[in-house]
Amino acid sequence: MSEYQAPVRDMQFVMHEVFEVSKLWASLPAIAEVADKETADAILEEAAKLMGEVVAPLNRESDEKGSSWKDGVITEPKGFKHAYELYCEGGWNALGGDPAFGGMGMPKTLTGQVEEMLQASGISFGLLPMLTAGAALSINSHATDELKEKYLPNMYAGTWAGAMDLTESHAGTDLGIIRSKAVDNGDGSFAISGTKIFITWGEHEMAENIIHLVLAKLPDAPSGPKGISLFLVPKFLVNEDGSLGERNDFSCGSIEKKMGIKASATCVMNFDGAKGWLVGEPNQGLACMFTMMNYERLVVGIQALGAADRSYQNAATYACDRVQSRGPAGVVCPDKMADPIIVHPDVRRMLLDMRAQTEGARAFSTYVASWLDRAKYSENPDEKKHAEGMTALLTPVTKAFISDKALETAIKGQQVFGGHGFIREWGQEQLVRDIRITQIYEGANGIHGMDLLGRKVVSNGGRFIDFFVADINDYLASVGDSVEHQEFVAPLREAVSRLQAVTANIIARSESDPYVVGAVANDYLHLFGLTAYAYMWTRMAVVALAQQGSDDFYTAKLGVARFFFQRQLPQTLALEASIASGSASTMALDSELF
C-alpha cells in the first residue's frame, strides 16, 4: 500500500551541510579520485529512483508470498529476480567495491545513504546486496590476490552473490564452539563439512553463483575462538578460465519460518566435504570476519533506520489523511466530519518521537561512516589509528542503539494507524516484524552493550571515550557559545558530563565487581546513544539556526531538535540512576529462582 520517497534532501543536509563530507573526501586521496559533491548527488538521485520505483513496490506482496524451498531449490518472491537484475545493471553492487577489481571505491559516507534507501525499500531484498558486499569486503581484506581476481569482479557485478555462514544450532553468540570441519585436500583446497543455520540467502536463483564464506575448524586447531578459520566455498566451482564448473558438495536442507523478513530465505546449509579455499591465515577466521563486521554492523543500524523512516513516512501521510474526532482547541476543519488526526497532540508526539530518532540515526550513522572512511582511507597513520578507535567505540552503538530505537519507532508508526496498523495490508506491521531481526542478528544487542562497555570502554580505561568527548569539545569550540545555541549546547554539555561521570564510576567499580559491566551494559549503551544523538541534534540545530527562515526544511529541523532535547534526552536521567545501582539486584537471585 505504501510508497517510499527516499529522504534525499535530508541526506544531503547531513552530508553537505552538517558534516561537509566533501572536505573529508578531498583529504583522502583514494576517495578524492572518485567522489565529489556532484557525483554524490547524482548517485543519490539515481538510487532514489531505482529503490522507490522498482524495489520498494515489491515489499508488501513479497512478505505474503515469502521464499519457498523444494528439494534444495529456493524460489524467491515474484519480481525479486528482475529487480536484482536492474540493481546489478545499475552497477550498485560495485558502489563501495575496490576499484582494483571492478569496484567504484565510493566512501561509506555516501554508500551508507544508498544502503538506507535500499533497506527502506525492503529488508528482505536488501539483504542480498548487503551480504554480497560484506562477503566481498572480507575477501578483499584477507584473501589471496588469486582468490580476489577470481571472485571479486563477478561479485561487484552482482552476477555472483555472497553469503556468510557462521552460526551452528548450538553456537550462535559463542562461535568458539562451532563443529564444522575443514580438512586439507593437499591441492590448496579444503574439504568443508558441517551444518550451518540462519544463513541469509544461502541459496537462491537470482545470481549465477553464490560465494559462501564459511567458518570451520582445521584438524588440531586450538579450542575456542582462536581455533576457527574462514573459507571461501562457491556454490559452483570456478574453472581456470573463469567459467562455472560442477556444483560444489553442499546444499540447502531447509529454510526457516520466521517472524519477519519472510521474503528472504534463511537457510540451513549442509556442507558435505565441499571444496573451499582458506581466506586469511589459519585460525584467524574470527578476526577476518570482524574486519567485515564493523562495516556490516553499521549497515544493520542503517537497515533498521531505513525501515523506521518508511514507517514514519506512512504514519505522517496517514495522520494527515485520516479524520477522527476534533482538535483539543476546537474544530480545525469544519468542512470535514472530523479533523485529521495530526491535530491531536498525542499523534504529533508519536510522529515527532519517530522523526527525532530517524533523523538522529541518519546523522549518527553518517558521522560513524566518516570515521570508517578515515580509518580505511587515511594516509596519515595517526589519523587512521584515531579513526580506528572511534570506529571501534561507535560501531556497537550504531548497531544496537539504532536498531532498538528503530523498533520503538516502527511500533509508534503502527500505533498511529490504530486498528489498521495491525492489518497486514497497510504495511506498518511488516516494518515492525522486519526491523525486529536487526536487534538479533549480527550479534544480539546485549552483546553489543557488553562489547561497548567491556571491550571498548572499561578495558582501555575510557581512552576511546576521551576521543569522542574531545571531538564534541572541538566542535563546540568551533561554533562558539552564542546565546541562541544554548538551548542545545547546554543540555549537550550536561549529557556529556553525565556520560563521563557514569563511565568513570563503572570503570572504578569493575575492578572489584566482575558482574557490573554485564549488569549495566544495556543501560550504558542507551545512555551513550542518547548522548551521541544530543551531539548530532546540536550539530543539526546549529546549521538550521543559521539558515532559519530560508526554507521550511530548517524550521522543521529545529522543531524536531527541540522535541528531542525536551522529550527524549531526559531519559539519560533514568539511565544514570539505574546504572548507579550496579549489579547487586541483577545478581542476587540463584539461577533456580528464575
Add this chain to the structure above:
Amino acid sequence: MSEYQAPVRDMQFVMHEVFEVSKLWASLPAIAEVADKETADAILEEAAKLMGEVVAPLNRESDEKGSSWKDGVITEPKGFKHAYELYCEGGWNALGGDPAFGGMGMPKTLTGQVEEMLQASGISFGLLPMLTAGAALSINSHATDELKEKYLPNMYAGTWAGAMDLTESHAGTDLGIIRSKAVDNGDGSFAISGTKIFITWGEHEMAENIIHLVLAKLPDAPSGPKGISLFLVPKFLVNEDGSLGERNDFSCGSIEKKMGIKASATCVMNFDGAKGWLVGEPNQGLACMFTMMNYERLVVGIQALGAADRSYQNAATYACDRVQSRGPAGVVCPDKMADPIIVHPDVRRMLLDMRAQTEGARAFSTYVASWLDRAKYSENPDEKKHAEGMTALLTPVTKAFISDKALETAIKGQQVFGGHGFIREWGQEQLVRDIRITQIYEGANGIHGMDLLGRKVVSNGGRFIDFFVADINDYLASVGDSVEHQEFVAPLREAVSRLQAVTANIIARSESDPYVVGAVANDYLHLFGLTAYAYMWTRMAVVALAQQGSDDFYTAKLGVARFFFQRQLPQTLALEASIASGSASTMALDSELF
C-alpha cells in the same frame, strides 16, 4: 513448543497474602454467599489444569493455521471447538455471571486470575469467552428483564457466544460518526443496517448462536456520540420457547489478515435490515457500552499480562538450558562446553525486567479488581461511590500501562532466545505479535492516556488522585515505618510526591493551554503506572520481608522488588522532566511540515 504453568502460587500470594481478598469478600454480601478462600483456591487449581492441558497446547499450531473464511462461514483452527466445549462444560463462562440468570457471581478479584490463565494459554481462543462475558455484562446491566431471561442463561452456559460490533471503517476512536442505522419495526424490534469492521469472533461455528451487540443510530438521533444506541442482534432469531428460529439478516463478508491473534477471526459484518432489540435507553448506547468497558479494559490488561508471563516462563527455561560462552567471573559449569546463559548478567537483566513487570501487573490488576468488586457489590453508598472513582481513575492505567509494558516484556522474552526467538516454531515471536493488539483495541493506548489525564484527573481537579494517594498513605500508616521497610517505602513516598507535583503542575497549565493534556498524556500515564507499581511492589515486599527465610518464594519476591526499585522506578525521573517541558515542542510545527 512451550508449556504453560499457571502461576497459581503467585496468584494466591497476591490474593491472600498481599490483599487479603477473603476479608473484602466477606464484607460484600453478594460475594460472601458464593466465594471464600477454599472455593477460590479450588477454582484456581481447576482452571490451571484446563488451561495448561487443553487450551495452551493449541496456541502455536492455531497461529499457523489461522481461521479461514469461505462464503460467509468461518472455519476455526483445529482443536478450538473441542476446547471450547470443555470450557463450557466446566462452567467457566458462568464464573462471573449474574446468579439470577445462571451465573456463579464470582468477584473480579478471582475471575481476573482465571482470565489471566485463559489469555496466557492463547489470546485468540481467550477472546471468545472474553467477548461473551463482556456482552453478557452489558445485557445484564442495561437490557430489559425479558431480554436477560431470553439470552443470558445460554450465554453463561457458553452455548451462545457474544460479539461486540462498534467500529466502522471510518469510525474507530470516534464512534460519534458511525453510519449504521436502526429503524423501528413497530413490533418492539428494530431493523439494523450497516457495515462493521474489526469484529472479533463475529462469526464462527463453536457456539449454536452468536449474540451481537451493535451500535447504530436511530432516525433523527442527535449527531455525535450522544446519538448512538445499542442493539442486541442474534445470529439466529430466538423463538418464544427459546428454540432457535431463522437466521437473521446479517453475515460475515470477509476476515482480516493480521499481524497476530491469527487464530481468531476478525470479521467484517454486513447488517442488512437485521432484527435487533434495543439495550438500554435510545441514544444511550455509548454509556451502555462503557459500563462493560471498565471490566473489559481490565481484562485487556490481564490478557497482555498473561501472554507476557508465558513469554517469561519460556525465556527463563531457555536461559537455564541454553549454554553459550562462560560466566563473567569464570567457568560455572566445567562439565559443559559452555555455561547456561542465565549466568550472564544481561540475560538476568532481561528476565528480571520481565518479572518485575508481570508480577507488578498481576498485583496491580488484582488491586484494581478489588475496587471493581467494591464498586459493583458494596451495599454502602459511600464506599461504592469512592470505589467507582478509583475504578474510573485506574482503568485506563490497567489497560494501557500493562499492555505497553507487556509488549516490552515479550520483546525481551524473545531477545533471550537470540536467533531462535525470531523463528516461529519456538513461540516467542507469536507472543509479541499477539500482545501487540492489546495496545490497539479497546481504545488505542493514547486514548487511555488522555482519558486518564483529561477526564479522570484534570477535569475533576485531581480528586480521584487524592483518593489513590490517600489509599497509599493509609497503607503506609498501617505497616509502620520500620527500618527494614525503608528501601521500599522511601522511594515510594518520593514517587507519590512526584506524581502529585506533576499532577498539580499540569492541572494549572491546562487552564491556559488546551494542548498540554494531549501532549504529555502518554508520559503521565507511564509515570502513574510506575508509581502504582512502586505501591504494589512495596506491599509485596513488606509481606515477603515478614516471611523471609520460610520459603524461596519470598526470597525471589524480594529480589525482584529490589530490581524494580533500583532499575525501573528511576524512569519516573525522565518522565517528570519530559512532562515539565509541556506542549510547546509538540505543537510547534505546522501539519504540512510532517
